[in-house]
Amino acid sequence: MIRYIGNRAIALIPILLGVSAAAFLLIHLLPGDPATVFLGEHATPESIARVQHEFGLDRPLPVQYGVYLWHAIRGDFGDSLETHRQVIVEFLPRCPATIELSLGAITVALLVGIPIGLLSATKPNSIFDRIGMAVALAGVSLPVFWLGLMLVYIFSVYFHTLPTSGQIGIDYSLLAITHIDVLDGLLTGNLPAAWDALRHLILPSITLASYSTAIIARMTRASMKDALHQDYIRTARAKGMAGWGVIIGHGLRNALLPVITVIGLQVGSLLTGAILTETIFSWPGVGRFMYDSILFRDYPVILAGILLFSLVFVLVNLCVDVLYAFLDPRIRYA
Amino acid sequence: MLSSTPESATRSLTTHPVMRRSDRSALRMALRRFWRNGNAKTGFFLIALFALIAVFGPKIAPEGFDEENLSGRLNPPTQLHWFGTDELGRDVLSRVIYGARISMTVGLVAVSGALATGSLLGITAGYGGGIVDGAIMRVMDVMLAFPSVILAIGIVAMRGPGLNNTILAVSIVNIPVYARVARASTLSIKEHEYVTAARAIGARGWRVLLRAILPNAASPLVVQATLGVAGAILDAAALGFLGLGAQPPAPEWGVMLSDSYKYLLTAFWAALAPGAAIAIVVLSFNLAGDGLHDALDPRLSGSF
Numbered sequence: 001m002i003r004y005i006g007n008r009a010i011a012l013i014p015i016l017l018g019v020s021a022a023a024f025l026l027i028h029l030l031p032g033d034p035a036t037v038f039l040g041e042h043a044t045p046e047s048i049a050r051v052q053h054e055f056g057l058d059r060p061l062p063v064q065y066g067v068y069l070w071h072a073i074r075g076d077f078g079d080s081l082e083t084h085r086q087v088i089v090e091f092l093p094r095c096p097a098t099i100e101l102s103l104g105a106i107t108v109a110l111l112v113g114i115p116i117g118l119l120s121a122t123k124p125n126s127i128f129d130r131i132g133m134a135v136a137l138a139g140v141s142l143p144v145f146w147l148g149l150m151l152v153y154i155f156s157v158y159f160h161t162l163p164t165s166g167q168i169g170i171d172y173s174l175l176a177i178t179h180i181d182v183l184d185g186l187l188t189g190n191l192p193a194a195w196d197a198l199r200h201l202i203l204p205s206i207t208l209a210s211y212s213t214a215i216i217a218r219m220t221r222a223s224m225k226d227a228l229h230q231d232y233i234r235t236a237r238a239k240g241m242a243g244w245g246v247i248i249g250h251g252l253r254n255a256l257l258p259v260i261t262v263i264g265l266q267v268g269s270l271l272t273g274a275i276l277t278e279t280i281f282s283w284p285g286v287g288r289f290m291y292d293s294i295l296f297r298d299y300p301v302i303l304a305g306i307l308l309f310s311l312v313f314v315l316v317n318l319c320v321d322v323l324y325a326f327l328d329p330r331i332r333y334a
Numbered sequence: 335m336l337s338s339t340p341e342s343a344t345r346s347l348t349t350h351p352v353m354r355r356s357d358r359s360a361l362r363m364a365l366r367r368f369w370r371n372g373n374a375k376t377g378f379f380l381i382a383l384f385a386l387i388a389v390f391g392p393k394i395a396p397e398g399f400d401e402e403n404l405s406g407r408l409n410p411p412t413q414l415h416w417f418g419t420d421e422l423g424r425d426v427l428s429r430v431i432y433g434a435r436i437s438m439t440v441g442l443v444a445v446s447g448a449l450a451t452g453s454l455l456g457i458t459a460g461y462g463g464g465i466v467d468g469a470i471m472r473v474m475d476v477m478l479a480f481p482s483v484i485l486a487i488g489i490v491a492m493r494g495p496g497l498n499n500t501i502l503a504v505s506i507v508n509i510p511v512y513a514r515v516a517r518a519s520t521l522s523i524k525e526h527e528y529v530t531a532a533r534a535i536g537a538r539g540w541r542v543l544l545r546a547i548l549p550n551a552a553s554p555l556v557v558q559a560t561l562g563v564a565g566a567i568l569d570a571a572a573l574g575f576l577g578l579g580a581q582p583p584a585p586e587w588g589v590m591l592s593d594s595y596k597y598l599l600t601a602f603w604a605a606l607a608p609g610a611a612i613a614i615v616v617l618s619f620n621l622a623g624d625g626l627h628d629a630l631d632p633r634l635s636g637s638f
Contacts, residue, residue, distance in 0.1 A: 014472070018472070018479070019479045022476055026492045137621070140616075141564065141613050142613050143568055143572065143591075143612045145588075146612065147609075149598055150606070152598060157599055157602070268484075272481050272483040272572075275483075275487075290487075291576060294491055294576055294578060306485070306488045310480045310481065313479065313480070313481050
């Protein structure tokens with residue numbers, strides 16, 4: 001098992017090198033000189049040359065890439081053009097909010113997606129199947145940002161049941177332990193604050209989860225239909241096991257394996273969706289920060305954001321592969 | 335041998351009901367399956383409807399997309415303005431109609447670019463094998479390591495915002511998808527006898543690729559491309575919403591949403607119509623794509 005993990009991790013190194021090189025080339029090979037961007041259109045040639053030297057832009061490209069990579073490995077992605085603080089210092093405090101939102105979204109996606117897929121597969125062509133697949137189709141077709149706006153309109157503006165934006169009401173103060181507000185509220189026994197944080201979390205989580213819910217529902221349905229046709233299901237039924245016992249205990253347990261891989265791939269859409277969702281709900285996370293940086297054309301932040309998002313994406317998928325191998329020994333020994 | 339077959343025997347064979355079935359080409363059967371699928375038909379008609387709206391937009395739109403009327407800002411839907419007016423008093427319906435042109439163009443152009451580049455790279459990798467395969471597919475792996483919209487944001491952020499760069503970016507990030515599909519089909523197709531036959535009669539490499547392999551690898555690519563248009567329209571709208579795509583006052587649906595969401599509390603209709611338009615177009619391409627998938631590969635039907 002350890003060898004398998006090691007092999008998978010080593011295989012990631014060229015991918016990560018490629019990702020960093022591609023992101024680096026995005027800045028340097030495309031038209032537009034970073035020094036001119038930094039100084040503005042009307043900069044003198046002397047000041048451009050000075051800035052180019054300061055940032056090492058007059059050195060050969062491979063050297064520049066080497067230097068950039070060396071700094072990036074140690075967490076130094078340069079300074080933000082807007083705040084003039086280190087990019088990593090800007091990113092880290094915003095991570096817990098994004099993690100909270102992502103966990104919320106994954107919870108919604110699993111709690112809604114798997115039961116929909118399960119019901120659709122066990123009762124094909126029934127009303128459950130039709131409604132389930134309609135929900136799944138809507139999930140992949142609705143633009144995340146529009147769904148968020150409409151949910152805000154319906155639940156916050158029209159019914160006044162849930163807050164429109166933010167992570168927690170201003171009346172509440174929390175002792176930060178994990179920086180994930182709902183968890184902190186529970187851990188410190190501050191239940192009203194935890195409840196308020198949870199209320200703030202509901203709409204953004206549903207919005208962010210919509211696409212993943214749909215994909216998970218479709219995958220569960222397909223994989224469950226496949227599993228229910230296997231011989232071991234017939235054997236279990238022949239032994240006299242009750243209907244749902246077979247479906248959950250024998251069917252779902254095997255059908256969930258491919259679903260796990262899909263969940264890993266969903267992290268990509270969660271990260272992308274986070275930028276849009278956090279913008280709409282003024283959620284103080286990494287995605288919202290990326291949006292502000294895009295508006296400000298804060299290139300070091302955008303580049304670092306792209307690299308960090310890709311790193312998270314690749315690492316989560318490594319974890320998923322390992323988990324898959326752990327759950328299914330056939331992969332490990334293949 | 336053939337000449338020795340009695341003429342009467344050939345005639346009876348071709349009129350025999352069993353043999354007549356072979357007249358039905360695979361394509362025609364696939365089309366029939368597609369047509370029998372209600373969802374797919376709905377998708378097809380909706381796409382046709384939006385295509386017509388896109389083509390005849392300027393003729394059917396009640397007003398121009400940039401006709402401002404500051405005394406009639408953020409008016410609710412009326413008989414004059416079916417979908418209301420936006421923050422500059424422009425008719426939302428007209429802007430949504432003009433927006434169909436942009437979104438349909440972005441979707442089709444971006445996917446065509448990605449499809450052409452990706453399938454060429456894919457069949458080259460699959461047919462070439464060895465170093466060619468390794469080099470192409472490692473680059474594709476790197477591109478797939480980026481979450482797709484994040485890479486698109488990077489490309490547009492670096493090149494500068496605008497519709498053309500959006501199309502370019504959405505196109506580039508979709509290349510690996512088609513490359514993978516094309517490569518997978520090529521790997522199985524190149525073992526078939528007709529490929530060996532084509533090579534045996536002296537066809538050059540590119541001719542084998544384009545005439546023998548590509549047409550047979552086409553059906554999964556067509557399915558992927560149809561679903562891809564839906565994804566491309568969504569991605570382009572997201573870029574527009576983030577301020578990286580088409581620039582105001584262009585009536586791009588994502589831009590309209592990002593302009594109008596600040597007024598959600600007072601005028602939700604300005605955000606309702608453009609978002610619903612995106613959802614319907616994307617839905618129709620998804621329906622048609624799923625239908626094509628089931629029609630072209632009946633063994634897999636019902637897997638979605």
